[in-house]
Amino acid sequence: MHDWERIQREAARSLTRLLPRVAQAFAEAGGAAGEWNVFEQRLRREWPRLFELLFGLYGTQYDFFYHLEQLLLAMAQSWLKRPDWLKQRDALREADTEWFQSERMMGGVLYVDRFCGTLARLREFIPYFRELGLTYLHLMPLFEAPEGNNDGGYAVSSYRRVNPHIGTTAELADLARELDTAGISLVLDFVFNHTSDEHEWARRAQAGDPDYQEFYFLFPDRTMPDAYERTLREIFPTVRRGSFTWRPDMQRWVWTTFNSFQWDLNYANPAVFRAMAAEMLFLANLGVAVLRLDAVPFIWKRMGTNCENQPEAHRIIQAFNAIARITAPALLFKSEAIVHPDDVLSYVSPQECQLSYNPLLMALLWETLATREVKLLAHSLSHRFRLPPGCAWINYLRSHDDIGWTFDDNDARAVGIDPWGHRQFLNAFYTGRFPGSFARGLPFQENPDTGDARVSGTLASLAGLEQALAGGDPQAIDIAIRRIILLHSIVLSIGGIPLIYLGDEVGTLNDYGYVSDPAKADDSRWVHRPLRNQVAMDQRHDPTTIPGRIFSTLTRLIHLRTSLPALRDGMMEVVRSDNRHVLAYVRQTGSQRVLVLANFSEYPQSIAGNLLRMYGPGLELFDLIQEQPVSATTALTLQPYQFVWLTPSWQR
Template sequence: MEHYFTAKSRARLIRSCREQAQAFFKGRPKAERDAFLARFDDFAPRLTDLLHGLYRDQFDFGLHLAALTDVLCESWKSRSRKLRETDEARLANPNWFCGPEMAGAVCYVDLFAGDLKGIEARISYLQELGITYLHLMPLFKSPEKENDGGYAVSSYREVNPALGTVKQLEKLAAKLAENGISLVLDFINNHTSGEHEWAQRAKKGEAAYQEFYYLFDDRQIPDAFEPHLREIFPEVRRGNYSWHEPPGKWVWTTFHNYQWDLNYRNPAVFVAMVREMLFLANLGVDFLRLDAVPFTWKVQGTVCENLPQAHDIIRALNACARIAAPGLLFKSEAIVHPDDVIAYVAPDKCQVSYNPTVMALLWESLATREVRLLRESLKYRFNLPAGTAWINYVRSHDDIGWSFADEDAATLGINGFDHRNFLNQFYCGDFPGTFSKGVKFQYNPSNQDMRVCGTTASLAGLERGLEMKDDAWSADAVSRILLMYGLCMSIGGIPLLYLGDEIGTLNDYSYAEHPAKKGDSRWVHRPRMDWELLKEVREDKGPRGRLFTGLKKMLRIRREVPQFAENGLRQMQTHHGSVLAFEKSNSRGRVVVVANFSEHPVIAHLPNGSTLLPHTDLITGKAYAQIEHLELAPYQLLWLQQN
């Protein structure tokens, strides 16, 4: 009987919101109204259930659901005709982002092109590379001095004036779309800066906005949470709370003191963030990178990461997007255990996700000259649901954390703690025989945790090679880079190029002289794009020229190989510890990918009936009568298509 009355109450609430939407669109074009109501009918019941699960203990839950309905209606009403046409095309082809033509690039606007107008002027360069997905790092208004590279957002509706205006951003989004390039922006949804209007009003004592954050009069509650929480930036400060005057309270600040965690326990915060999210969607943004997704929900006695409610928040945001901006997709950013990373990837959560595990294990395999940990991880922690895709990358704006699964390491007799220490030493240049010149990041004396910073070229050995004027050393470095990027292009998903890697950009140590950057060694791998160097590289027959032409060639080939975009892969035995091999196949055929992670020539054995057949390497064009026994050059990558 109780279930009967609960179901009736649920139906009344959904019906009330639908009637509210019908009234909103009264007098509006029929097609506009009918399209919205059809999607509302599809997703509102699920959205209601998700929000009720999160906020059933909030007496005003129904009022917030009504407010959310208004936000969804207003957003759809404001969505341009062109964006609605894009919505329809993507609804008709929901896997539009899963094809081999998808190739990504990421950059800071100012460091790559100066400002938004500069990005528009460089579209032809992106097309030269074959880029169809452009991620612009945080570009919204943020504090001038300390802003965590833009991740302390002060307004979701104002562009950093040094970069341009919202109108220019909207114009750029349209221009990119005209040229077949999807726009990706960060939606920093875990926190705002202390300069955001909401935080400023909280500082003034406005109760409604103090409830947008976690504010405490004393240390009683923070001290109950603190023992279970991870410290993200231990070199900057210890703990997860900071005292702010005003408002004369302790503020939950997981990352930096100036980044105030949003209180999603308050349904008004969810409604407000949906409003900001849909504002960005209506500018023409195709993907939103959800930042720090594991941290959005707090429960005492837990680590406050990866809680079920954090997943429900994403599902609810996704449902809102499906109703009011159905062409919008989400990208997950979660640098956590590999199983927790995968848990955020689903059509009803984040449709794409960074693949930090493969990234870390590519570097691990280069350091050890062994692929066994990479193989073990691919076996159990790579497959994704249909309708989703990995974002495979070699480097990003962030540090490298060794996010492999300790249980995978233990299976192979590897001590995870000791192995991470080795990798940190190797890539920070402290291990004998290393080729890398990396920089330490955020050493935690409590648990000896540490991460590594550096550009791809410097970590891969090109900086040392150029310093020594050793052509062979530099050639090996370039081969390492091409090997890693080639695997990102062929393993399955969307490859992501950190712009500047294609010309072998080295570490920029000048960050240490900048007052606002010197405490954050990640700036060592965020140099300005050297356009003069690009001119030289175009004419260069040496290492950097080989790198530039090699990456462009592989990106061009990838567009014609649909198997490379498929999620699944089948690993193949190679009978050599340094060689990884896997098969990518679909109804149009198969391609075998073989990669040598050693600086020595090796022979791989691939006993398999199909390996006795003739193949052609798509990269070099070389024909092989059989591939059962393969001689591989140092760091060689083969894309072998069966003839």
């Protein structure tokens, strides 16, 4: 307590010293008194937290207060430049801090160049996004990046210049406002663990500028890299071994966790934090509503550890959060942490990342589809799904990235599963190596030393549609479509924001043509990043086609979701089904209650009437999916891959 009180006294004194200079600079730049008052009010509210976080990170550095003052000046300048329409959105969302918990939230994600080519063309698809029911649109990395292999845009060469093949920064800002008018929040990536080796900061480091060399981790020999690598894991083992790259032009080893052209930033340097805060605020002022924080576990390095999920990583994100609350209050953070489930949860709070991908749900839905048994999924969700108030999951079935089996080993053992062997089975199943598998996926980053691997593939190909079409079997095609719809029904009803990778809504299959592009051939993830499937989109209203069947059913479910307050926020309770093939959970908000039952088997399954009465509750229920009454006096039979959303009849 003594240290905390001392820090808070220093926080108050520092603000007293710094605030007049910041206010003067704001006024000299043309800021109005009313605008300053709003900024100052938020600054005073968040300052104790922000100061404590930054002092804990950088307080021992001789130039700490210089960086602090420069940060405040940049924040005030950003607020001054923030467009009026965004300031209005700030006020609205400060008054409704749970806007993203609505049952009307529905997300979509796409690569602009793969979907339609340019930002200008993307505006033409806003009616399509509205037809699909989207209220959240994530555009994959679209800023300048090296030509050729750039890790799908995650090797960022500029945080402020859009890739000229896609458009301009001005067009992106216009699109953000047009999407907002259509009721769609824009989501972009904030790639803050690393830059490309073509970024201005990296170029200056290569030119010998000592200030910018301190932006990265550079070593003259292998002494330090070898010491670090004793405890590091390899992320992309098929790309190159280890986490460091030799640069002959600099005669230095560079820390490169991912690819050799992606240089990790040194957040122990306060100049790096300040520079990245400025980039974050620039993106916020373009109209971005949510920033996806890329690779959050890796942003702090500590010798003798795996350099993941370090306490300072949380402090950095929390400090960014405080800055956003002052200067861009409508901005939310979405954590991308594909790590152990406990570590995923550690990044989620109103003071850190309000949103988080749910990699556990994603992985275990595929696990359940392969095994036809819900035991690991139900057990894991029963104690790993709940989030702090004011936060939400982003629930997805696949993304631009691979599928990894990030379940907890002890959860697996608790239900009688050997975790290592099970992961080997799942990799074999989803790459089609397991006898009887319906999936057609590809391995990603197989590590010959550990046997570890992940899986690539579109939703439809992994769920069996590609194989069924190749075999020309109408029954197998129908079963595959049922699997696709079943998976979507879970992410739409389980609690949080559902997210669709655009193309999945019309059953897009794997695109194996990526192997003919040298920049993509070594990265199997491109198999599930195909060009827009316009033929399938044109068939979406024809119920006799596969795209029509998937699209019409999915949009009906999305529309139904918007009418059910029970599906808002993330409160969910896993309940008994007494059937190893059927997942059961309850959603409730206020008096409205929905019991979800989902059959993960290709055979009919029965649920006892007493369970329906217990969790329904009541003797007379109504299935919102089939729009028909269900009696709880007898057992309910679920057809292959059928799901029901049951509510008491009186709540219809």
